[in-house]
Amino acid sequence: MVAKIKSGKSLIGALNYNENKVKQGKAMLIAAVKYFKDPNDLSFNDKLFRLTDLASMNQRSKTNTVHISLNFPNGENLADDILQEIVKDYLHGVGFSTQPYLVYRHEDAGHPHIHIVTTNIKRDGERISLHYLGQNESEKTRKAIEIKYGLVKADEQTKQKPNLKADVSAAEYGKAETKRAITNILGFVLRAYKFTSIPEFNGVLGVYNIQADRGSKDSRMYAREGLVYWVLDKKGNKVGVPIKASTVYGKPALKTLEEKFKLNAQLRKPFKDELIKILDGILIKPLTKGEFQKALREKGVQCILRQNDEGRIYGVTFIDQKNKAVFNGSDLGKAYSANQISAQLSPDPVKPKFQHQHEAQANNEFSEALAGDKLINVLIAPELEDLAALNKFKKKKRKGLNLYHYANRRKRTGPQKDHRLYQAT
Missing domain, CATH: 3.30.930.30 (BirA Bifunctional Protein; domain 2)
Structure with a gap:
């Protein structure tokens, strides 16, 4: 228990x-x-x-x-x-x-x-x-x-061995036993990918809805170099109960990972220049964040941008899925650090916040017509809009005439009679 x-x-x-x-x-x-x-x-x-x-x-x-x-x-x-x-x-x-x-x-x-x-x-x-x-x-x-x-x-409890023959898919809390899901994903990621730090490790694990967590810097777990693994939901929030690294098959604790970091630093070197060429070819023209990530995906590279609540990029990790090599941007060179990448990317286009009232109403009517298959309403929408505008103009004109007659009547009847007439109407 x-x-x-x-x-x-x-x-x-x-x-x-x-x-x-x-x-x-x-x-x-x-x-x-x-x-x-x-x-x-x-x-x-x-x-x-x-x-x-x-x-x-x-x-x-x-x-x-x-x-x-x-x-x-x-x-x-x-x-x-x-x-x-x-x-x-x-x-x-x-x-x-x-x-x-x-x-x-x-x-x-x-x-x-x-x-x-x-x-x-x-x-x-x-x-x-x-x-x-x-x-x-x-x-x-x-x-x-x-x-x-x-x-x-x-x-x-007997440590569960990873099922290396099974297809590794992203963890989904509640779908399978948490420890089994984490064990399978860790077994695959540790064997296949070349990363050299916890942030790079988490960059890969995040693809599979898993996170390695050392705790806050002032916690006892951090001071004692402890490590746990969480399952993440679709929004990236931790769910369920964390699994201690020492209880997972192979004991992927911090000390074990640090040894692997040193080895991976040498194993990923041959793939660094190839990744830089891909980045240089994409960054020739101005791109938004979304366009930049899409262009990299087409080249087999996954780009993870870490942003704060204001949308400022403070970290970037590149995952070369072809060669299973993981690099933080600064590891590739200063030109590929988070600050430099952020400076080169174009801002996302600003969507208009307000829409003219009659345009919004027309869009709503169009959607309702399509939903109800009443296409005739869509076809005659311009005529209806012109008719509505004409009626509105007539009402204003009629209102103006009433005020004119009201003023003349007041001159003839005087303020007292006019007051009674107003009450009667």
Whole structure:
């Protein structure tokens, strides 16, 4: 069993995540402990307010959300009542036995797992400390549960060998077991591609929806040169549970990769000049970012542009798919660094933000006509538009005449009579 603890500031966000999975038919609520109704009778607000009421007891604490996932190896399918007991023992071991919590069984991945949503704020406003919770109490409790329930021990799971004969395709969370998918992709990428750094490595892995992660620079994992692998969704966001490099077949940890970086630096050299020639031939004429990447793809080179939120390019990686050689732009020379490439590329054409009202209306009418197969409306659209404009002009003219007669009538009848006449109309 593998436990993953996430803390946050949004109880409604954690609850929404699980409830949306329920609506999609990918999860089921199997327990609601210390609630005042049966799980099937709880509304969304019932689930939420029970937790937010506790969280409100401590206004100073911004972190009030605890979202835990317990993950089991493929094939270890446990009954709901056993899962409920495991959750009870686990929360007792990590100091959450007094807290209300919700348990969801998820079926959106290749391995069985459950999610627990609770809060770390007690009834008296005291905050349950989350400092080193995952490293200390969680690990001890996890190991005790594995023994008590006869579960497969996480530390002793057999490392899966990559299936080198299978066609390697991009990972898709929930379609296959996460660890198996990562193992297969890593086995292929490590064997086939020549890269010399983590960013270059991630440039290739990103094609297969995988990312190698060292953690933030101030984290313990980074300081200890640890490495984990994530599955990414279509938007590039991390999903599921990270897999430690030490548990993957071949142990592609940082030290192993660094040795491979040195070897790859020599193996990719013969392909450097060929890639530079391709770039020089493409950069002769001005191109936008999209046109530049498309032109390279036609030559068998994939260009990954790393951009910030403002769209500024701060990194570029070239993947020569023909020779399986990976280069950061600066490795090819200063002229191919991110800053220089960005300076040579033309800005994307700016699309007009506003459209004349009658043009927008005409486009909408055209789309509606096509959707309903009423092509006659499209054919006579110009005549209808002219007719509408003529009617609008007549209304304005009629309105002007009315004002003229109204002014003459006022002169004849005087302001008092005119006021009564206005009320009558």
